[in-house]
Amino acid sequence: VAAIALFASNAAFAANPTCEAQATEKKLAGAAKNSFVKKCEKDATAAVTKTCDAQAAEKKLAGAAKTSFTKKCVTDATAAAK
Numbered sequence: 001v002a003a004i005a006l007f008a009s010n011a012a013f014a015a016n017p018t019c020e021a022q023a024t025e026k027k028l029a030g031a032a033k034n035s036f037v038k039k040c041e042k043d044a045t046a047a048v049t050k051t052c053d054a055q056a057a058e059k060k061l062a063g064a065a066k067t068s069f070t071k072k073c074v075t076d077a078t079a080a081a082k
Contacts, residue, residue: 019044048077 019040052073056066
């Protein structure tokens with residue numbers, strides 16, 4: 001399970017460059033590119049959040065501890081992508 005979570009996290013770490021690359025591959029520009037990249041990054045963040053929630057569940061965290069863990073996990077994952 002940890003390997004799957006690590007793989008999912010690694011996919012999310014590369015979200016921003018991947019979104020930019022996908023937009024370029026689709027030959028998007030201007031507002032269309034901005035919209036596509038924004039949605040792509042939002043979807044990537046949602047995937048990271050799901051992975052972090054799963055890790056919190058594995059650790060049997062609940063309440064404020066779960067919220068704090070998930071917030072830090074998501075922040076760390078998205079910061080690594082930039």
